[in-house]
Structures are given as C-alpha cells and as structure tokens.
Amino acid sequence: MPRRRRPERLSAAQARRVALAAQGLHRPRPALGVDGPGLRQVTAAVRRLGLLQIDSVNVLARAHLVPLYSRLGPYDVGLLDRLHGRAPRRLVEAWAHEASFVPVETWPLLEWRRRAYRDHAWGSISSAPERHPAEVAAVRAIVAERGPVTAAQVQALLEEQGGPARPEKVEWGWNWSAARRCLEYLFFTGEVVAAGRDTAFQRLYDLPQRVLPRAVLEAPAPDDVDAVRALLEIGARSHGVATVRDMRDYFRLRRGRTNALVTQALPQLVEDGTLTPVEVEGAGSGWYLHRDAALPRRADGAALLSPFDPLVFERTRLEQLFGTTYRIEIYVPAAKRVHGYYVLPFLEGERVTARVDLKADRRAAGGGVLRVRSAHAEPHLAAQDRGRTARRLAAELWLLAGWLGLGDVAVEPAGDLAGELAAAVPAA
16 A cells, blocks of 8 residues: 655645644544543543653642543543552653653553663762762662551651761752762662552652563663664654654753754654654754655644643743743742733634633632643734633633632633633633
C-alpha cells in the first residue's frame, strides 16, 4: 500500500489543529456516563501524552492531575494513584520532563540519563556519593530492608544509627537532609524507585525489583542513540508537529552527550519516514510532522490548561502556533505579577482566548470556593466574542469546581474579563 503523501506546508490554523489533535484537545470531552472515565481511558490519555510532569504546588490541584482532567473531564484521581502505586504498575516516576510519571515501557529508554547523572542531576544530588559516602551506603541498606519508606522515615532511621541530623530550615528547597540527598541520588540513578506516594504526597522509596514489572526489569536497555531516537519520537508524536527544540524539551534532551545523540537520531527519523519536514505559515521552516499526526477539519473543544500541561511546556512553541505569550509567575514577587500566581490559559476551539488565576479555597464556608483571582482576555479576542468566551469559561469553572469538591465559584474584580465573567458565572 503506497505511503500517504504528507503535506510540505501547513497553515497556522492547520498546525494548531494538528497540535491539538495530538494532545487530545481538539474536540469536546467524551460523555462517559455517571461514573466518568475509567482506568482504560486514564491509561490511554497518559500514553497519548507520553508523560505527566509532577510538581508540589497545590494551590488548585497537583500538577500531574490537571492535564488528565483537561482532556477527560471529572475523573477519579484514585485511578492515577492506582496506575503508579499498585501492582501491576503501568506508570513509574522518572526524571523525564523534570520529575514525571511515564509509562513503565519508557523506563529502559531513560537508562542513559541514569548513567549520566553527573550531567543531568542537580549538584546537591550528583555530589552525594562524594559528600555522603557512608550515608549513601546506609540509606541503600535501609531501603533494601524497610522499603517502601519515605525520606522522613529514612532520616529518622539514619539518625538512630548515628547519622547526621536534619538541618534547620533556612531556605526552602535547599535544606535537604543527608538522607534526602542520598535518596534523590539513588532515585536519579535508578537504584531505588518510587513505589507510590503517601497521603502527604511524599515518595515511598523501594527497590526496582519490588516495584517494576518483570518485563521492564528484564528488558535490555537500548543503546544511547536508539534511546534518544525513541524519546524524540515520543515527543514528536505527542506534539503532532514540532521543531527540534520542542522535541528536545519534552524529555529535556539538551545536556552532556545529548546534543550529539539528537544530531544522530533526527536524520534517522526523517529517513525512516517517522518525521516529515514541513513549513508552518508564520513560523517558517524547521518543523517536522509526525507520520501518525491527524489533521482534523476543526477544533471545537474547551479546556483550562495547567501551567504544567504538555501543550504549554514550550513557551516559544505556544507563542509561535497559538499567538499566546505565557509565563508562569509563581516565583515572581506579587507586586510584579501581570496575571497572577497560578494562571491557567483557557483553550477555546483552536485558540487560547483567556486566562484565569485560580485558587481552590477549601476552607471557605459552604463546601469551599473556587476563587478566580483575576480574569484576562487574550489580546486577539474580538469584542463581539468576549461574552461567548465568558459564558463558556464560566461553565468550565463550575465543572472544575465540582471535580475539586468545591461548592461555589467566586470571581474577584481583577482583570479586563472579570466583569463579564462575574456576570456569566451565576447563569452557568
């Protein structure tokens, strides 16, 4: 059967629709009945994305939970816990796009990074064997004997054995105990893995042979070029249409030997037909279309996107394809923030039309409140479309509030779309 002829040029609108289809965001969420999405749908969504970035910020919901909600609607987050916390595990934590959940089949593809930890791990992690050799050995033994265990439990056991005490808290993020540094080193190199998370979202560390499926443990690690080629392909498939920068960013393929490996792998993906070079209107050449990419005639879904959503990972790509300039402002001083602390772009059809700064106020009376701290329209949103966008966004906010178990939605008077959104929320 002759190979389907791929286009050599995509309009900006076509490129957007390809990108949205690859991410499962091009159409309204499926109606799946009263029970919502099941394990099969959740598993398929994760495999489609290739990974879920993990982040500890919980002002709305954990970062890895929201991308699935954006695509599936209200779902039972316990299903995701089951996938990575119970045998047979279908997901495992790994350093991928930062700390991430990935399908267990991806684990062997990241072996090269585990070996090259000195190029890829933070200094406080990569230096652990030299700075804490005795503690590394002790922590290794504790996990083997007691796992699954949290870092706090390992630290307590280490202190019982005469190891160093946890330092006083002086600066967030950099006051890790020796036990935590050693655990993170062993986790990065794959000597220990996450068997799940406890109710406080702390990792439960254990040995790979007690966590990973046997088929994954026994799978031969591919050579470095094959592994990087496979990771590039996952990034390209998940993007639909992408630049080399986009594909690199998906699995952070840009340190140490990685640059040379990408240079070797990319021509092979073009040669075997996995990728086809294309031009994108307004963005020029240097783009590649994945062979499985779909080009729907229209995109008519609607979704709020987490700051850690794969569609918005690469901010330059978001600006090139969607005309949206987006920066996360969590670490920006409050007085200097433009849009807010935890801002979610609102995808409507094939464009981002608005953005809202959201907070789940779980302690508020009446069952909690989803607070809209600010609401802004995107500059390209036409005046005649603002009311429609406000109404559609209001409906999404109520759906999100229900999923989070919150009883109300409250819009604060900040941002140029706040007035219209506040008027639309009661009706929605």
